[in-house]
Amino acid sequence: MHDTPLGLYIHVPFCTVKCSYCDFNSFAGIDDMQTEWEAAALTELSLWTPRLQGREISTVFIGGGTPSLLTGESIERILDTIRSNFSLSADAEITLEANPESVQPDRLQMYRAAGVNRISMGVQSLDSEELFFLDRIHSADRAESAFTEIRSARFDNVNLDLIYGLPGQSLATWQSTLERVLKWSGDGPDHISCYALTVEEGTPLAARVAAGRVVEANPDHVAEIADWTAERLVQAGFEQYETSNYARNGLSCRHNLIYWRNQEYAAIGPGAHGFIDGVRFHVVRSPKAYIDRLRGAHSTSNEVEGLPSPAIAGAERVGDLENVIDTLTSGLRLMEGIDETSLPAAYQLVRPVLDWAVDNALAQRQEGRILLTRRGHAVANEVFVRLLETVNP
Ligand code: SF4
Structure with a gap:
Protein backbone atom coordinates (compact mmCIF):
# COMPACT_ATOMS: atom_id res chain seq x y z
CA MET A 1 0.00 0.00 0.00
CA TRP A 260 -10.84 9.90 -5.86
CA ARG A 261 -8.49 6.92 -6.11
CA ASN A 262 -9.17 6.15 -2.43
CA GLN A 263 -5.50 6.49 -1.56
CA GLU A 264 -4.04 7.74 1.71
CA TYR A 265 -3.73 11.21 3.16
CA ALA A 266 -2.84 12.61 6.55
CA ALA A 267 -4.88 15.60 7.69
CA ILE A 268 -4.45 18.32 10.26
CA GLY A 269 -6.47 21.36 11.29
CA PRO A 270 -9.97 21.69 12.76
CA GLY A 271 -12.55 19.53 11.02
CA ALA A 272 -10.01 17.92 8.66
CA HIS A 273 -10.63 14.33 7.53
CA GLY A 274 -7.85 11.82 6.85
CA PHE A 275 -7.31 8.21 5.77
CA ILE A 276 -4.17 6.40 6.79
CA ASP A 277 -3.23 2.72 7.19
CA GLY A 278 -6.84 1.67 6.64
CA VAL A 279 -8.23 4.10 9.25
CA ARG A 280 -10.53 7.05 8.50
CA PHE A 281 -10.38 9.83 11.07
CA HIS A 282 -11.53 13.36 11.69
CA VAL A 283 -10.12 16.20 13.70
CA VAL A 284 -12.27 18.09 16.22
CA ARG A 285 -14.29 20.76 14.39
CA SER A 286 -14.20 23.68 16.81
CA PRO A 287 -11.12 25.88 16.24
CA LYS A 288 -11.04 26.71 19.96
CA ALA A 289 -11.20 23.05 21.00
CA TYR A 290 -8.51 22.30 18.39
CA ILE A 291 -6.19 24.92 19.84
CA ASP A 292 -6.93 23.79 23.42
CA ARG A 293 -6.24 20.13 22.64
CA LEU A 294 -2.88 20.91 21.06
CA ARG A 295 -1.69 23.51 23.54
CA GLY A 296 1.40 22.02 25.17
CA ALA A 297 0.75 18.64 23.54
CA HIS A 298 3.70 16.40 22.94
CA SER A 299 4.27 12.91 21.69
CA THR A 300 1.09 11.07 22.55
CA SER A 301 -1.07 8.35 21.16
CA ASN A 302 -4.73 8.92 20.53
CA GLU A 303 -6.93 6.30 22.14
CA VAL A 304 -8.63 5.73 18.81
CA GLU A 305 -6.56 3.49 16.55
CA GLY A 306 -3.28 4.84 17.97
CA LEU A 307 -3.35 8.01 15.89
CA PRO A 308 -0.76 10.59 16.92
CA SER A 309 -2.76 13.78 17.53
CA PRO A 310 -4.90 14.58 20.59
CA ALA A 311 -7.00 16.77 18.28
CA ILE A 312 -8.40 13.71 16.51
CA ALA A 313 -12.02 13.40 17.61
CA GLY A 314 -12.92 10.10 16.00
CA ALA A 315 -11.46 7.28 13.93
CA GLU A 316 -12.68 4.06 12.42
CA ARG A 317 -10.93 1.15 10.78
CA VAL A 318 -12.52 0.64 7.37
CA GLY A 319 -13.73 -2.88 6.61
CA ASP A 320 -13.02 -4.61 3.27
CA LEU A 321 -16.51 -4.16 1.83
CA GLU A 322 -16.76 -0.54 2.97
CA ASN A 323 -13.36 0.13 1.41
CA VAL A 324 -14.49 -1.37 -1.90
CA ILE A 325 -17.58 0.84 -1.83
CA ASP A 326 -15.45 3.90 -1.05
CA THR A 327 -13.18 2.99 -3.98
CA LEU A 328 -16.17 2.64 -6.31
CA THR A 329 -18.12 5.72 -5.23
CA SER A 330 -15.09 7.98 -5.54
CA GLY A 331 -13.27 6.25 -8.42
CA LEU A 332 -16.28 6.01 -10.71
CA ARG A 333 -16.37 9.82 -10.74
CA LEU A 334 -13.10 9.66 -12.69
CA MET A 335 -13.20 9.24 -16.45
CA GLU A 336 -10.40 6.66 -16.10
CA GLY A 337 -12.75 4.51 -13.97
CA ILE A 338 -11.42 1.67 -11.83
CA ASP A 339 -9.23 -1.35 -12.46
CA GLU A 340 -11.72 -4.10 -11.58
CA THR A 341 -8.96 -6.69 -11.44
CA SER A 342 -7.26 -4.82 -8.57
CA LEU A 343 -10.32 -4.93 -6.30
CA PRO A 344 -10.29 -7.38 -3.37
CA ALA A 345 -12.59 -10.38 -2.97
CA ALA A 346 -15.28 -8.27 -1.22
CA TYR A 347 -15.97 -6.69 -4.62
CA GLN A 348 -17.92 -9.80 -5.60
CA LEU A 349 -20.60 -8.77 -3.07
CA VAL A 350 -21.37 -5.54 -4.95
CA ARG A 351 -20.45 -6.64 -8.45
CA PRO A 352 -24.15 -7.26 -9.33
CA VAL A 353 -24.77 -3.50 -8.96
CA LEU A 354 -22.07 -2.80 -11.55
CA ASP A 355 -23.46 -5.55 -13.80
CA TRP A 356 -26.84 -3.81 -13.55
CA ALA A 357 -25.18 -0.49 -14.45
CA VAL A 358 -23.51 -2.08 -17.51
CA ASP A 359 -26.81 -3.71 -18.59
CA ASN A 360 -28.49 -0.30 -18.39
CA ALA A 361 -25.76 1.52 -20.33
CA LEU A 362 -24.72 3.50 -17.25
CA ALA A 363 -21.30 1.83 -17.12
CA GLN A 364 -19.02 -0.05 -19.47
CA ARG A 365 -16.11 -2.45 -19.16
CA GLN A 366 -12.87 -1.74 -21.05
CA GLU A 367 -9.67 -3.76 -20.76
CA GLY A 368 -10.24 -4.79 -17.17
CA ARG A 369 -11.52 -1.38 -16.09
CA ILE A 370 -15.05 -0.32 -15.28
CA LEU A 371 -16.14 3.23 -16.03
CA LEU A 372 -19.33 5.19 -16.13
CA THR A 373 -20.77 6.20 -19.48
CA ARG A 374 -21.77 9.81 -20.14
CA ARG A 375 -25.31 8.92 -19.09
CA GLY A 376 -23.91 7.13 -16.05
CA HIS A 377 -22.06 10.28 -14.94
CA ALA A 378 -25.30 12.24 -15.19
CA VAL A 379 -27.09 9.82 -12.84
CA ALA A 380 -24.05 8.64 -10.87
CA ASN A 381 -25.87 9.09 -7.55
CA GLU A 382 -28.37 6.41 -8.57
CA VAL A 383 -25.51 3.93 -8.99
CA PHE A 384 -23.89 5.06 -5.72
CA VAL A 385 -27.16 4.73 -3.77
CA ARG A 386 -27.51 1.13 -4.99
CA LEU A 387 -23.93 0.42 -3.92
CA LEU A 388 -24.50 1.89 -0.47
CA GLU A 389 -27.72 -0.10 -0.09
CA THR A 390 -25.60 -3.23 -0.38
CA VAL A 391 -24.03 -2.38 2.99
CA ASN A 392 -27.06 -0.71 4.61
CA PRO A 393 -30.13 -2.34 3.04
S1 SF4 B 1 -17.72 30.57 3.80
FE1 SF4 B 1 -15.55 30.49 3.27
S2 SF4 B 1 -15.17 28.31 2.83
FE2 SF4 B 1 -17.37 28.62 2.76
S3 SF4 B 1 -17.81 29.00 0.58
FE3 SF4 B 1 -17.58 31.01 1.61
S4 SF4 B 1 -15.43 31.53 1.27
FE4 SF4 B 1 -15.61 29.32 0.88
Whole structure:
Protein backbone atom coordinates (compact mmCIF):
# COMPACT_ATOMS: atom_id res chain seq x y z
CA MET A 1 0.00 0.00 0.00
CA HIS A 2 2.91 2.32 0.72
CA ASP A 3 4.02 2.61 -2.90
CA THR A 4 0.97 4.78 -3.60
CA PRO A 5 1.12 8.58 -3.26
CA LEU A 6 0.52 10.12 0.15
CA GLY A 7 -1.24 13.46 0.52
CA LEU A 8 -1.30 15.93 3.38
CA TYR A 9 -4.33 18.16 3.96
CA ILE A 10 -4.17 21.24 6.19
CA HIS A 11 -7.44 22.89 7.16
CA VAL A 12 -7.56 26.66 7.65
CA PRO A 13 -10.90 27.59 9.29
CA PHE A 14 -10.93 31.37 8.72
CA CYS A 15 -13.27 33.24 6.36
CA THR A 16 -14.16 36.91 6.01
CA VAL A 17 -17.90 36.15 5.82
CA LYS A 18 -19.82 32.89 5.95
CA CYS A 19 -21.48 32.21 2.59
CA SER A 20 -25.15 31.18 2.64
CA TYR A 21 -24.61 27.83 0.89
CA CYS A 22 -21.43 26.77 2.70
CA ASP A 23 -21.28 23.77 5.00
CA PHE A 24 -17.48 23.66 5.23
CA ASN A 25 -15.90 23.98 8.64
CA SER A 26 -15.22 27.70 8.28
CA PHE A 27 -15.93 30.67 10.51
CA ALA A 28 -16.10 34.43 10.11
CA GLY A 29 -14.96 36.76 12.88
CA ILE A 30 -12.29 34.54 14.46
CA ASP A 31 -9.23 36.03 12.74
CA ASP A 32 -7.76 36.81 16.17
CA MET A 33 -7.19 33.05 16.53
CA GLN A 34 -4.78 32.88 13.58
CA THR A 35 -1.60 32.91 15.66
CA GLU A 36 -2.88 30.21 18.02
CA TRP A 37 -4.21 28.16 15.10
CA GLU A 38 -0.78 28.26 13.46
CA ALA A 39 0.98 27.21 16.69
CA ALA A 40 -1.48 24.32 17.07
CA ALA A 41 -1.03 23.28 13.42
CA LEU A 42 2.77 23.28 13.74
CA THR A 43 2.47 21.16 16.90
CA GLU A 44 0.10 18.76 15.17
CA LEU A 45 2.49 18.41 12.22
CA SER A 46 5.36 17.52 14.53
CA LEU A 47 3.18 14.91 16.30
CA TRP A 48 2.59 13.19 12.95
CA THR A 49 6.33 12.96 12.19
CA PRO A 50 7.07 9.48 13.63
CA ARG A 51 3.89 8.03 12.11
CA LEU A 52 4.86 9.13 8.59
CA GLN A 53 8.52 8.12 8.86
CA GLY A 54 9.66 6.46 5.65
CA ARG A 55 6.67 7.78 3.68
CA GLU A 56 7.04 10.38 0.95
CA ILE A 57 4.42 13.12 0.78
CA SER A 58 3.60 13.89 -2.83
CA THR A 59 0.89 16.51 -2.38
CA VAL A 60 0.06 19.18 0.19
CA PHE A 61 -3.32 20.91 0.07
CA ILE A 62 -3.85 23.99 2.24
CA GLY A 63 -7.61 24.31 2.12
CA GLY A 64 -10.39 26.03 3.97
CA GLY A 65 -11.92 28.27 4.78
CA THR A 66 -9.78 30.91 3.17
CA PRO A 67 -6.06 30.13 3.42
CA SER A 68 -5.23 33.32 1.48
CA LEU A 69 -6.11 35.18 4.70
CA LEU A 70 -2.84 33.81 6.14
CA THR A 71 0.32 35.87 5.87
CA GLY A 72 3.21 34.81 3.66
CA GLU A 73 5.31 34.27 6.80
CA SER A 74 2.70 31.90 8.24
CA ILE A 75 2.62 29.77 5.07
CA GLU A 76 6.42 29.79 5.01
CA ARG A 77 6.61 28.47 8.60
CA ILE A 78 4.06 25.75 7.83
CA LEU A 79 5.87 24.57 4.69
CA ASP A 80 9.29 24.79 6.38
CA THR A 81 7.94 22.60 9.19
CA ILE A 82 6.63 20.08 6.66
CA ARG A 83 9.98 19.99 4.86
CA SER A 84 11.97 19.56 8.06
CA ASN A 85 9.64 16.94 9.61
CA PHE A 86 8.71 14.84 6.59
CA SER A 87 10.06 13.58 3.32
CA LEU A 88 8.38 15.83 0.73
CA SER A 89 8.87 14.78 -2.89
CA ALA A 90 10.94 17.14 -5.00
CA ASP A 91 8.04 17.59 -7.42
CA ALA A 92 5.31 17.78 -4.76
CA GLU A 93 2.12 19.58 -5.77
CA ILE A 94 1.49 22.24 -3.10
CA THR A 95 -1.91 23.90 -3.42
CA LEU A 96 -3.25 26.90 -1.53
CA GLU A 97 -6.91 27.88 -1.72
CA ALA A 98 -7.59 31.57 -2.20
CA ASN A 99 -10.50 33.94 -2.50
CA PRO A 100 -10.32 37.01 -4.75
CA GLU A 101 -10.86 39.57 -1.98
CA SER A 102 -7.94 38.38 0.14
CA VAL A 103 -5.39 37.75 -2.62
CA GLN A 104 -2.50 40.22 -2.28
CA PRO A 105 0.50 40.54 -4.65
CA ASP A 106 3.18 40.58 -1.93
CA ARG A 107 1.61 37.61 -0.14
CA LEU A 108 1.41 35.69 -3.41
CA GLN A 109 5.14 36.29 -3.97
CA MET A 110 5.84 34.92 -0.49
CA TYR A 111 3.58 31.90 -0.98
CA ARG A 112 5.44 31.13 -4.21
CA ALA A 113 8.85 31.59 -2.60
CA ALA A 114 7.74 29.34 0.28
CA GLY A 115 7.02 26.53 -2.18
CA VAL A 116 3.31 26.85 -3.01
CA ASN A 117 3.06 25.95 -6.72
CA ARG A 118 -0.69 25.76 -7.30
CA ILE A 119 -3.46 28.23 -6.45
CA SER A 120 -7.12 27.27 -6.38
CA MET A 121 -9.33 30.35 -6.35
CA GLY A 122 -13.03 30.42 -5.47
CA VAL A 123 -14.59 32.62 -8.15
CA GLN A 124 -17.99 30.88 -8.35
CA SER A 125 -19.61 33.44 -10.68
CA LEU A 126 -18.97 36.73 -12.46
CA ASP A 127 -22.60 37.82 -12.32
CA SER A 128 -23.13 40.44 -9.60
CA GLU A 129 -26.62 39.21 -8.69
CA GLU A 130 -25.38 35.62 -8.39
CA LEU A 131 -22.43 36.72 -6.27
CA PHE A 132 -24.85 38.61 -4.01
CA PHE A 133 -27.14 35.56 -3.77
CA LEU A 134 -24.17 33.40 -2.75
CA ASP A 135 -22.96 36.02 -0.20
CA ARG A 136 -19.66 36.26 -2.03
CA ILE A 137 -17.96 39.56 -1.29
CA HIS A 138 -15.84 39.98 -4.42
CA SER A 139 -16.80 41.60 -7.71
CA ALA A 140 -16.15 40.19 -11.18
CA ASP A 141 -13.47 42.84 -11.73
CA ARG A 142 -11.73 41.94 -8.47
CA ALA A 143 -11.76 38.25 -9.39
CA GLU A 144 -10.10 39.02 -12.72
CA SER A 145 -7.45 41.29 -11.20
CA ALA A 146 -6.72 38.65 -8.54
CA PHE A 147 -6.13 36.14 -11.34
CA THR A 148 -3.72 38.57 -13.03
CA GLU A 149 -1.87 39.01 -9.72
CA ILE A 150 -1.63 35.22 -9.32
CA ARG A 151 -0.13 34.86 -12.80
CA SER A 152 2.26 37.77 -12.11
CA ALA A 153 3.51 35.91 -9.04
CA ARG A 154 4.60 33.08 -11.42
CA PHE A 155 1.90 30.56 -10.66
CA ASP A 156 1.54 28.42 -13.77
CA ASN A 157 -0.92 25.96 -12.25
CA VAL A 158 -4.14 27.77 -11.33
CA ASN A 159 -7.61 26.38 -10.71
CA LEU A 160 -10.83 28.36 -10.67
CA ASP A 161 -13.89 27.07 -8.81
CA LEU A 162 -17.21 27.93 -10.44
CA ILE A 163 -20.78 27.12 -9.39
CA TYR A 164 -23.67 26.59 -11.79
CA GLY A 165 -27.30 25.62 -11.36
CA LEU A 166 -28.18 28.63 -9.19
CA PRO A 167 -31.88 29.40 -8.76
CA GLY A 168 -33.02 31.40 -11.77
CA GLN A 169 -29.67 31.11 -13.56
CA SER A 170 -30.05 31.09 -17.33
CA LEU A 171 -27.73 29.15 -19.61
CA ALA A 172 -26.67 32.52 -21.08
CA THR A 173 -25.58 33.90 -17.69
CA TRP A 174 -23.50 30.81 -17.01
CA GLN A 175 -22.03 30.92 -20.51
CA SER A 176 -21.03 34.53 -19.95
CA THR A 177 -19.14 33.64 -16.73
CA LEU A 178 -17.34 30.70 -18.31
CA GLU A 179 -16.45 32.52 -21.54
CA ARG A 180 -15.00 35.44 -19.59
CA VAL A 181 -12.74 33.35 -17.34
CA LEU A 182 -11.49 31.44 -20.39
CA LYS A 183 -10.06 34.74 -21.68
CA TRP A 184 -8.47 35.96 -18.44
CA SER A 185 -4.81 36.92 -18.94
CA GLY A 186 -5.10 35.73 -22.53
CA ASP A 187 -5.71 32.03 -22.24
CA GLY A 188 -7.49 31.55 -18.91
CA PRO A 189 -6.78 29.07 -16.11
CA ASP A 190 -5.11 25.65 -16.25
CA HIS A 191 -7.86 23.87 -14.36
CA ILE A 192 -11.56 24.53 -13.78
CA SER A 193 -13.83 22.89 -11.23
CA CYS A 194 -17.52 23.37 -12.08
CA TYR A 195 -19.86 22.22 -9.34
CA ALA A 196 -23.64 22.30 -9.42
CA LEU A 197 -25.02 24.18 -6.42
CA THR A 198 -26.19 21.77 -3.75
CA VAL A 199 -28.43 22.82 -0.89
CA GLU A 200 -26.64 21.50 2.19
CA GLU A 201 -28.61 20.74 5.32
CA GLY A 202 -28.23 23.28 8.11
CA THR A 203 -27.14 26.17 5.88
CA PRO A 204 -29.01 29.50 5.62
CA LEU A 205 -29.71 28.58 1.99
CA ALA A 206 -31.46 25.37 3.09
CA ALA A 207 -33.63 27.43 5.46
CA ARG A 208 -34.56 29.79 2.61
CA VAL A 209 -35.47 26.83 0.39
CA ALA A 210 -37.52 25.23 3.19
CA ALA A 211 -39.38 28.51 3.74
CA GLY A 212 -40.20 28.71 0.04
CA ARG A 213 -38.19 31.90 -0.43
CA VAL A 214 -35.79 30.23 -2.86
CA VAL A 215 -36.77 27.72 -5.53
CA GLU A 216 -34.05 25.30 -6.57
CA ALA A 217 -33.09 25.09 -10.24
CA ASN A 218 -34.81 22.49 -12.40
CA PRO A 219 -32.59 19.35 -12.62
CA ASP A 220 -33.07 19.09 -16.41
CA HIS A 221 -31.90 22.68 -16.81
CA VAL A 222 -28.90 21.98 -14.56
CA ALA A 223 -28.07 18.90 -16.67
CA GLU A 224 -28.30 21.04 -19.83
CA ILE A 225 -25.77 23.49 -18.35
CA ALA A 226 -23.47 20.60 -17.37
CA ASP A 227 -23.60 19.14 -20.89
CA TRP A 228 -22.86 22.49 -22.51
CA THR A 229 -19.98 23.07 -20.07
CA ALA A 230 -18.34 19.73 -20.82
CA GLU A 231 -18.52 20.32 -24.56
CA ARG A 232 -17.27 23.90 -24.33
CA LEU A 233 -14.32 23.11 -22.08
CA VAL A 234 -13.20 20.17 -24.20
CA GLN A 235 -13.40 22.46 -27.23
CA ALA A 236 -11.23 24.97 -25.31
CA GLY A 237 -8.53 22.30 -24.84
CA PHE A 238 -9.45 20.96 -21.40
CA GLU A 239 -9.71 17.30 -20.55
CA GLN A 240 -12.66 16.32 -18.38
CA TYR A 241 -10.99 13.88 -16.00
CA GLU A 242 -13.67 13.82 -13.30
CA THR A 243 -17.40 14.53 -13.27
CA SER A 244 -16.87 18.19 -12.29
CA ASN A 245 -13.18 18.77 -13.04
CA TYR A 246 -11.30 19.84 -16.16
CA ALA A 247 -7.56 20.25 -16.72
CA ARG A 248 -5.29 21.50 -19.49
CA ASN A 249 -1.75 20.31 -20.22
CA GLY A 250 -2.06 17.34 -17.87
CA LEU A 251 -2.52 19.60 -14.82
CA SER A 252 -5.15 17.46 -13.08
CA CYS A 253 -5.23 18.08 -9.34
CA ARG A 254 -2.91 15.38 -7.99
CA HIS A 255 -4.15 15.88 -4.42
CA ASN A 256 -7.80 15.37 -5.32
CA LEU A 257 -6.82 12.34 -7.41
CA ILE A 258 -5.59 10.81 -4.15
CA TYR A 259 -9.13 11.19 -2.73
CA TRP A 260 -10.84 9.90 -5.86
CA ARG A 261 -8.49 6.92 -6.11
CA ASN A 262 -9.17 6.15 -2.43
CA GLN A 263 -5.50 6.49 -1.56
CA GLU A 264 -4.04 7.74 1.71
CA TYR A 265 -3.73 11.21 3.16
CA ALA A 266 -2.84 12.61 6.55
CA ALA A 267 -4.88 15.60 7.69
CA ILE A 268 -4.45 18.32 10.26
CA GLY A 269 -6.47 21.36 11.29
CA PRO A 270 -9.97 21.69 12.76
CA GLY A 271 -12.55 19.53 11.02
CA ALA A 272 -10.01 17.92 8.66
CA HIS A 273 -10.63 14.33 7.53
CA GLY A 274 -7.85 11.82 6.85
CA PHE A 275 -7.31 8.21 5.77
CA ILE A 276 -4.17 6.40 6.79
CA ASP A 277 -3.23 2.72 7.19
CA GLY A 278 -6.84 1.67 6.64
CA VAL A 279 -8.23 4.10 9.25
CA ARG A 280 -10.53 7.05 8.50
CA PHE A 281 -10.38 9.83 11.07
CA HIS A 282 -11.53 13.36 11.69
CA VAL A 283 -10.12 16.20 13.70
CA VAL A 284 -12.27 18.09 16.22
CA ARG A 285 -14.29 20.76 14.39
CA SER A 286 -14.20 23.68 16.81
CA PRO A 287 -11.12 25.88 16.24
CA LYS A 288 -11.04 26.71 19.96
CA ALA A 289 -11.20 23.05 21.00
CA TYR A 290 -8.51 22.30 18.39
CA ILE A 291 -6.19 24.92 19.84
CA ASP A 292 -6.93 23.79 23.42
CA ARG A 293 -6.24 20.13 22.64
CA LEU A 294 -2.88 20.91 21.06
CA ARG A 295 -1.69 23.51 23.54
CA GLY A 296 1.40 22.02 25.17
CA ALA A 297 0.75 18.64 23.54
CA HIS A 298 3.70 16.40 22.94
CA SER A 299 4.27 12.91 21.69
CA THR A 300 1.09 11.07 22.55
CA SER A 301 -1.07 8.35 21.16
CA ASN A 302 -4.73 8.92 20.53
CA GLU A 303 -6.93 6.30 22.14
CA VAL A 304 -8.63 5.73 18.81
CA GLU A 305 -6.56 3.49 16.55
CA GLY A 306 -3.28 4.84 17.97
CA LEU A 307 -3.35 8.01 15.89
CA PRO A 308 -0.76 10.59 16.92
CA SER A 309 -2.76 13.78 17.53
CA PRO A 310 -4.90 14.58 20.59
CA ALA A 311 -7.00 16.77 18.28
CA ILE A 312 -8.40 13.71 16.51
CA ALA A 313 -12.02 13.40 17.61
CA GLY A 314 -12.92 10.10 16.00
CA ALA A 315 -11.46 7.28 13.93
CA GLU A 316 -12.68 4.06 12.42
CA ARG A 317 -10.93 1.15 10.78
CA VAL A 318 -12.52 0.64 7.37
CA GLY A 319 -13.73 -2.88 6.61
CA ASP A 320 -13.02 -4.61 3.27
CA LEU A 321 -16.51 -4.16 1.83
CA GLU A 322 -16.76 -0.54 2.97
CA ASN A 323 -13.36 0.13 1.41
CA VAL A 324 -14.49 -1.37 -1.90
CA ILE A 325 -17.58 0.84 -1.83
CA ASP A 326 -15.45 3.90 -1.05
CA THR A 327 -13.18 2.99 -3.98
CA LEU A 328 -16.17 2.64 -6.31
CA THR A 329 -18.12 5.72 -5.23
CA SER A 330 -15.09 7.98 -5.54
CA GLY A 331 -13.27 6.25 -8.42
CA LEU A 332 -16.28 6.01 -10.71
CA ARG A 333 -16.37 9.82 -10.74
CA LEU A 334 -13.10 9.66 -12.69
CA MET A 335 -13.20 9.24 -16.45
CA GLU A 336 -10.40 6.66 -16.10
CA GLY A 337 -12.75 4.51 -13.97
CA ILE A 338 -11.42 1.67 -11.83
CA ASP A 339 -9.23 -1.35 -12.46
CA GLU A 340 -11.72 -4.10 -11.58
CA THR A 341 -8.96 -6.69 -11.44
CA SER A 342 -7.26 -4.82 -8.57
CA LEU A 343 -10.32 -4.93 -6.30
CA PRO A 344 -10.29 -7.38 -3.37
CA ALA A 345 -12.59 -10.38 -2.97
CA ALA A 346 -15.28 -8.27 -1.22
CA TYR A 347 -15.97 -6.69 -4.62
CA GLN A 348 -17.92 -9.80 -5.60
CA LEU A 349 -20.60 -8.77 -3.07
CA VAL A 350 -21.37 -5.54 -4.95
CA ARG A 351 -20.45 -6.64 -8.45
CA PRO A 352 -24.15 -7.26 -9.33
CA VAL A 353 -24.77 -3.50 -8.96
CA LEU A 354 -22.07 -2.80 -11.55
CA ASP A 355 -23.46 -5.55 -13.80
CA TRP A 356 -26.84 -3.81 -13.55
CA ALA A 357 -25.18 -0.49 -14.45
CA VAL A 358 -23.51 -2.08 -17.51
CA ASP A 359 -26.81 -3.71 -18.59
CA ASN A 360 -28.49 -0.30 -18.39
CA ALA A 361 -25.76 1.52 -20.33
CA LEU A 362 -24.72 3.50 -17.25
CA ALA A 363 -21.30 1.83 -17.12
CA GLN A 364 -19.02 -0.05 -19.47
CA ARG A 365 -16.11 -2.45 -19.16
CA GLN A 366 -12.87 -1.74 -21.05
CA GLU A 367 -9.67 -3.76 -20.76
CA GLY A 368 -10.24 -4.79 -17.17
CA ARG A 369 -11.52 -1.38 -16.09
CA ILE A 370 -15.05 -0.32 -15.28
CA LEU A 371 -16.14 3.23 -16.03
CA LEU A 372 -19.33 5.19 -16.13
CA THR A 373 -20.77 6.20 -19.48
CA ARG A 374 -21.77 9.81 -20.14
CA ARG A 375 -25.31 8.92 -19.09
CA GLY A 376 -23.91 7.13 -16.05
CA HIS A 377 -22.06 10.28 -14.94
CA ALA A 378 -25.30 12.24 -15.19
CA VAL A 379 -27.09 9.82 -12.84
CA ALA A 380 -24.05 8.64 -10.87
CA ASN A 381 -25.87 9.09 -7.55
CA GLU A 382 -28.37 6.41 -8.57
CA VAL A 383 -25.51 3.93 -8.99
CA PHE A 384 -23.89 5.06 -5.72
CA VAL A 385 -27.16 4.73 -3.77
CA ARG A 386 -27.51 1.13 -4.99
CA LEU A 387 -23.93 0.42 -3.92
CA LEU A 388 -24.50 1.89 -0.47
CA GLU A 389 -27.72 -0.10 -0.09
CA THR A 390 -25.60 -3.23 -0.38
CA VAL A 391 -24.03 -2.38 2.99
CA ASN A 392 -27.06 -0.71 4.61
CA PRO A 393 -30.13 -2.34 3.04
S1 SF4 B 1 -15.43 31.53 1.27
FE1 SF4 B 1 -15.61 29.32 0.88
S2 SF4 B 1 -15.17 28.31 2.83
FE2 SF4 B 1 -15.55 30.49 3.27
S3 SF4 B 1 -17.72 30.57 3.80
FE3 SF4 B 1 -17.58 31.01 1.61
S4 SF4 B 1 -17.81 29.00 0.58
FE4 SF4 B 1 -17.37 28.62 2.76
